[in-house]
Amino acid sequence: MPSKRIFLKTLALSAIAPFASKANSVFEESIMLSNTSSDGFWEQIRNDYKLKPDYINLENGYYSMAAQPVLNAYLKEISDKNLEASYYLRTEQFNDRDKIRKRLADLFGCKLEELIITRNTTESLDTIISGIDWKAGDEAVMAEQDYGSMLDMFKQQARRFGIVNKVVFIPINPKSDEELVQLYENAITPKTRLLMVCHMINITGQILPVKKICEMAHSKGVEVLVDGAHAIAHLDFRIDELGCDYYGSSLHKWLGAPLGAGILYVKKEKITSVWPLFGEANFNDDDILKLNHTGTIPVATNIAIHHAIDYHEKIGIQRKQDRLRFLQNYWVSKVKDVPRIILNTPSDINRSCAIANVGIEGIAPAELAKILLEKFKIWTVAIDYANVHGVRITPHLYTTTTELDQLVAALKKLARA
Numbered sequence: 001m002p003s004k005r006i007f008l009k010t011l012a013l014s015a016i017a018p019f020a021s022k023a024n025s026v027f028e029e030s031i032m033l034s035n036t037s038s039d040g041f042w043e044q045i046r047n048d049y050k051l052k053p054d055y056i057n058l059e060n061g062y063y064s065m066a067a068q069p070v071l072n073a074y075l076k077e078i079s080d081k082n083l084e085a086s087y088y089l090r091t092e093q094f095n096d097r098d099k100i101r102k103r104l105a106d107l108f109g110c111k112l113e114e115l116i117i118t119r120n121t122t123e124s125l126d127t128i129i130s131g132i133d134w135k136a137g138d139e140a141v142m143a144e145q146d147y148g149s150m151l152d153m154f155k156q157q158a159r160r161f162g163i164v165n166k167v168v169f170i171p172i173n174p175k176s177d178e179e180l181v182q183l184y185e186n187a188i189t190p191k192t193r194l195l196m197v198c199h200m201i202n203i204t205g206q207i208l209p210v211k212k213i214c215e216m217a218h219s220k221g222v223e224v225l226v227d228g229a230h231a232i233a234h235l236d237f238r239i240d241e242l243g244c245d246y247y248g249s250s251l252h253k254w255l256g257a258p259l260g261a262g263i264l265y266v267k268k269e270k271i272t273s274v275w276p277l278f279g280e281a282n283f284n285d286d287d288i289l290k291l292n293h294t295g296t297i298p299v300a301t302n303i304a305i306h307h308a309i310d311y312h313e314k315i316g317i318q319r320k321q322d323r324l325r326f327l328q329n330y331w332v333s334k335v336k337d338v339p340r341i342i343l344n345t346p347s348d349i350n351r352s353c354a355i356a357n358v359g360i361e362g363i364a365p366a367e368l369a370k371i372l373l374e375k376f377k378i379w380t381v382a383i384d385y386a387n388v389h390g391v392r393i394t395p396h397l398y399t400t401t402t403e404l405d406q407l408v409a410a411l412k413k414l415a416r417a
Contacts, residue, residue, distance in 0.1 A: 049068065054377065056403045059381045061354075061355055061394035064253050067256055070257070077300035077303045077304055088299070101115055103305075103306065103309055104305065107313075108265075109238025114288060116264050116291060118248070120252070122149040123248075126153045127248075127274075128264075129150065129154060131277065131291070132274065133275065137164065138164070139165075139192040140194045141168065141188060141194070141195040142154060143168050144168070145169075146196060147198070150196060166187040169183075173347055177209035177212050181212050194223050195213070197210060197224065197226055199230070202355070204356075211243055226247045232251070234254035234353060235317075235321055249263050251305060255305070258301050259301075260298055261305055266288055271287070324354035325352075327401075331404040335411050338415050339415060342390060344388045354394055355392060355394050356394075357390045361415075376407075
């Protein structure tokens with residue numbers, strides 16, 4: 001990949017006052033666009049993270065730590081809100097929340113009145129799954145590779161209301177988008193009310209053609225719920241361009257916000273038909289805020305979303321996506337043809353980004369994860385279901401190619417054993 005000269009006067013970071021304009025950034029000076037493999041830029045980014053020396057962290061998909069400038073700003077927010085206490089909660093809380101909602105809506109491509117801040121993807125998607133007025137015999141379509149918490153909620157609705165869950169199996173290397181669309185289409189019947197699809201499958205990193213699936217489902221009168229846990233602030237897209245009815249995600253993953261922040265998008269015309277998870281009588285049926293009644297919340301976490309967005313925007317989603325895809329392809333390309341190594345991620349690099357999954361013949365996933373940590377000081381997570389048997393490898397923006405070389409060396413050594 002050709003290198004480009006980058007201009008970096010400084011990447012010193014500072015905390016900013018909440019709701020400052022984009023001109024006031026966590027970066028003291030602007031950064032010129034860099035090539036995704038330009039070491040200088042990414043070394044500066046790495047310096048913004050406090051990393052444990054005990055192991056190489058390649059399990060960032062579960063929780064991507066906040067950069068230090070975001071963390072410092074968050075700690076200040078906690079202190080400030082503790083000082084103001086009930087005064088803040090009764091006076092400024094809701095205006096601040098709406099400003100954050102507006103910024104999130106602008107960032108991810110939807111209207112303010114279609115988005116709320118939740119605690120995570122599970123809360124967001126389960127709000128929809130539990131909020132639909134199901135009738136016995138109604139059908140829902142989903143995939144075996146979908147996240148367990150949502151599959152559990154569908155199973156609960158089946159027990160409670162008598163709905164029928166139709167489960168499809170997603171091939172890791174489809175011949176085309178149309179093959180995937182057809183899989184979902186084949187599961188739809190006149191009784192189908194809802195189709196759930198992952199934007200990016202968490203155990204393999206596979207990106208699904210959500211827009212095409214939405215178009216197909218809508219042509220048959222079926223609503224679409226998208227699990228975007230790993231796509232938000234990871235992939236370059238807009239929610240309103242997908243055409244889905246509902247979209248949920250977590251902000252503690254690729255946006256780098258503190259734990260306890262997520263989003264739920266509901267298309268405006270769909271809000272009325274969704275029942276709140278908790279009783280709410282203060283908002284109209286067509287107001288999305290009716291779905292956001294969860295009691296007193298850690299408001300400093302919500303305010304910190306603002307700082308996370310600042311950090312994210314100064315890197316840029318296109319540059320971020322390209323870097324993450326570069327890192328994944330860097331190590332995958334070095335092991336894909338090694339005997340006994342099995343890749344549980346699409347071979348087409350455009351069908352994945354940061355996340356990939358790798359296994360070794362003869363080594364159980366849990367054992368492989370244990371060996372990588374204990375013998376090679378590499379932290380991963382074992383995946384052993386839905387015909388995916390390996391460890392998930394999820395680098396972050398701070399990950400270096402030197403660290404990935406250590407992963408490659410470890411995998412090759414284990415494969416030769």
